[in-house]
Amino acid sequence: MHEKKSGAQIVWESLLSEGVEVVFGLPGGATLPMYDALAKDRYPIRHVLVTHEQGASHMADGYARATGRVGVCMATSGPGATNLITGLTTANMDSSPVVAITGQVPTSLLGRDGFQEADVQGVSLPVTKHNYLVTDVRDLAQALKEAFYIARTGRPGPVLIDICKDAQQAETEFEHLESVNLPGYNPTLTAADPAAIERAARLINESERPLIVAGQGVSIAQAEAELRNLAEKANIPVATSLLGISAFPETHPLSLGMGGMHGEAFTNYAMQECDVLIAVGARLDDRLTGVFSTFAPKARLIHIDLDPSEVGKNLTIDTPVVGDALLTLRALLPLVEATEHPAWLAQIGQWRSDTDQRDVLAQETEELVPPFIMRQLWHLTNEGDCTIVSDVGQHQMWEAQYFPHTKRRSLITSGGLGTMGFALPAAVGVQIGHPDEEVWVVAGDGGFQMTMPELSTVVTEGLPLKIAIINNGYLGMVRQWQDVFYDKRYAGTPLFNPDFVKIADAYGLPAQTVSRKEDVEAAIRQAQAHNGPFLIDFQVEPFANVFPMVAPGKSVADMIRRPMPMTAVEGTEG
Amino acid sequence: MKHTVIAWMEDKPGVLNRVAGLFRRRNFNIESLAVGHSETPGISRMTFVVAGDARQLGQVQTQLAKLINVIAVKDVTSEPSIIRELALVKVNATSTNRAEILQLVDIYRASIVDVAMDSLVIQITGPEERIDSLIRLLETFGIQEMVRTGRVAMVRGNNGFAGNGRQ
Numbered sequence A: 001m002h003e004k005k006s007g008a009q010i011v012w013e014s015l016l017s018e019g020v021e022v023v024f025g026l027p028g029g030a031t032l033p034m035y036d037a038l039a040k041d042r043y044p045i046r047h048v049l050v051t052h053e054q055g056a057s058h059m060a061d062g063y064a065r066a067t068g069r070v071g072v073c074m075a076t077s078g079p080g081a082t083n084l085i086t087g088l089t090t091a092n093m094d095s096s097p098v099v100a101i102t103g104q105v106p107t108s109l110l111g112r113d114g115f116q117e118a119d120v121q122g123v124s125l126p127v128t129k130h131n132y133l134v135t136d137v138r139d140l141a142q143a144l145k146e147a148f149y150i151a152r153t154g155r156p157g158p159v160l161i162d163i164c165k166d167a168q169q170a171e172t173e174f175e176h177l178e179s180v181n182l183p184g185y186n187p188t189l190t191a192a193d194p195a196a197i198e199r200a201a202r203l204i205n206e207s208e209r210p211l212i213v214a215g216q217g218v219s220i221a222q223a224e225a226e227l228r229n230l231a232e233k234a235n236i237p238v239a240t241s242l243l244g245i246s247a248f249p250e251t252h253p254l255s256l257g258m259g260g261m262h263g264e265a266f267t268n269y270a271m272q273e274c275d276v277l278i279a280v281g282a283r284l285d286d287r288l289t290g291v292f293s294t295f296a297p298k299a300r301l302i303h304i305d306l307d308p309s310e311v312g313k314n315l316t317i318d319t320p321v322v323g324d325a326l327l328t329l330r331a332l333l334p335l336v337e338a339t340e341h342p343a344w345l346a347q348i349g350q351w352r353s354d355t356d357q358r359d360v361l362a363q364e365t366e367e368l369v370p371p372f373i374m375r376q377l378w379h380l381t382n383e384g385d386c387t388i389v390s391d392v393g394q395h396q397m398w399e400a401q402y403f404p405h406t407k408r409r410s411l412i413t414s415g416g417l418g419t420m421g422f423a424l425p426a427a428v429g430v431q432i433g434h435p436d437e438e439v440w441v442v443a444g445d446g447g448f449q450m451t452m453p454e455l456s457t458v459v460t461e462g463l464p465l466k467i468a469i470i471n472n473g474y475l476g477m478v479r480q481w482q483d484v485f486y487d488k489r490y491a492g493t494p495l496f497n498p499d500f501v502k503i504a505d506a507y508g509l510p511a512q513t514v515s516r517k518e519d520v521e522a523a524i525r526q527a528q529a530h531n532g533p534f535l536i537d538f539q540v541e542p543f544a545n546v547f548p549m550v551a552p553g554k555s556v557a558d559m560i561r562r563p564m565p566m567t568a569v570e571g572t573e574g
Numbered sequence B: 001m002k003h004t005v006i007a008w009m010e011d012k013p014g015v016l017n018r019v020a021g022l023f024r025r026r027n028f029n030i031e032s033l034a035v036g037h038s039e040t041p042g043i044s045r046m047t048f049v050v051a052g053d054a055r056q057l058g059q060v061q062t063q064l065a066k067l068i069n070v071i072a073v074k075d076v077t078s079e080p081s082i083i084r085e086l087a088l089v090k091v092n093a094t095s096t097n098r099a100e101i102l103q104l105v106d107i108y109r110a111s112i113v114d115v116a117m118d119s120l121v122i123q124i125t126g127p128e129e130r131i132d133s134l135i136r137l138l139e140t141f142g143i144q145e146m147v148r149t150g151r152v153a154m155v156r157g158n159n160g161f162a163g164n165g166r167q
């Protein structure tokens, strides 16, 4: 005989046995039994109260990306649950292991459009890896066990469990489950088929201009060292996607940084000129490739990915290599010959020196431009010994361009969905996962305001987050498109901003405004020295734009470049 | 090109919704779909016809296989298989043309499953083309009502597809 437990107790018991330490959430009628059980039975799990459930889902996501453990969020039925959806979609696009637990109306009221009923299983279906509706307490433990298993294994992703209120209240005999029964799901990690690996090795060995494109899959598989071994053994330069940043040290001589829409020109030229392109754990989405049919036209493509549906989804792949990145790279390495590729590296070096001449930081400008802030931040964090959580927009691209990441998982950003408002709450999750890490939020003035109320979570939880608002007075990235493609008609992009220092003050955290280059260093140092959260409102040059830029419908070699200094006309380029 | 694909899935609430949602979201062009029990309790078997090029077919199979409740997916287009559909056709029938209709039914090895004063219900099973062809002929009499199942398929001989589609 096993002990009888309520559904609510089973939820917490299951979380404990999954090793969960923290749950981000906000209660409501349909989750009251679970919250009551947490209080009454004093389960040793930290509950972080958010101001908006979107924040809870981003926090769980940030926690998951930073720690590699499953992040958990909780919301009530109806609006609570639908508020999670943006965060779950973000996590789904970026393969982040999140479990969302939502309360649902009692089983007897299902389908009757009662108060706060929403079809949460239906709504979340296309934006989760899997989901459950639990109407019977006897199914609950199994659903929770499976949810965690599915979220963290294979290609990770969010799983939602919607639990009817009566199933939380009812009791059943509870036993800890050891295994799952999922006949349609086999996430065992294996290296790719040896024949495919051999084919890949042959292509690499025959190549004169090889290029690696690394994505976040490298970090998820913890294959950074294997990637580096491969690159160094055969002297293969490494470009990354936005999410691939920090999978390969960006100060390494073989690093080309991020490619794609705002990639550096030498990176994009390398993608277009290489003769073999080895994509590892990258989805090869349109931000990286430009128009699919124009991408890497001279290259044979090798695509190493765990998820067979990603291989060949967007591009025709010569050598599909379906398998875990870590095991596959390990198997590949001994088959790859040590080579130098001097001509190819020299060619890239030439392109790179052209880019260097156009570097915004090499020019003496009065204005406070975001690249300057990014580079200062890098210097002052002991050359990147911190985690950056960036939001979405121009500042995100400047961060990617001007902050060379060398530490694994040191950039956390919403790549696939491009969710403004991600940074602050995601950083809460990152900081809770890594209490001793220096965590910087880098957000635009627009995106920051989308989830700004989570400042109260930062303060209540006593998190020492450092927050840099890149305040340009515009929805900058959209304004940039209006500059370039819509004749500077700024429809809906100028912002009316509050005084961010007063906002911070109202939440009880110290803050400072910086509008001159010479004040950047002192402000960053002050933020670092402060033993707690600190906000800096960087009031930057409003009309700076992010270059290079690939226009839609173009190949990635077809960029609007940063101007050469002597030919610079407008002085607005970033 | 049209492909016939078989998918085996756990018979769980919402599984059809997952499959249909995937087809819609990925913009797959599904021409027919039939689903029912397989020989294994708890496992449903779906046959569907999808039009698309190699890339799209690859996506249909790999995306479908990724659904947690989907156990196996097989494209049987190039396998020797038995392909059947069933149609019920309610056709106008008067005393003067009834004999003519019965003759057609006979030729097509269809059967009459209901007789009323001014109509007949004809049941036909077979490959789609045979059904299409009978329907074209029946149209001359006036079709009152028609229902067709989607295509179902089974590979001939011992192919290891029994069980739940796992080979």
Ligand SMILES: Cc1ncc(C[n+]2csc(CCOP(=O)(O)OP(=O)(O)O)c2C)c(N)n1
Residues within 6 Å of the ligand: A391, A392, A393, A394, A395, A396, A418, A419, A420, A421, A443, A444, A445, A446, A447, A448, A470, A472, A474, A475, A476, A477, A478
């Ligand atoms: C939730 C959401 N809404 C709209 C967009 C479209 N969008 C992309 S970048 C951007 C501007 C962001 O402005 P801001 O946060 O000030 O950053 P900046 O580009 O100025 O650095 C917008 C509106 C988005 N990505 N996410």
Ligand SMILES: [Mg+2]
Residues within 6 Å of the ligand: A393, A444, A445, A446, A470, A471, A472, A473, A474, A475, A476
């Ligand atoms: Mg802005």
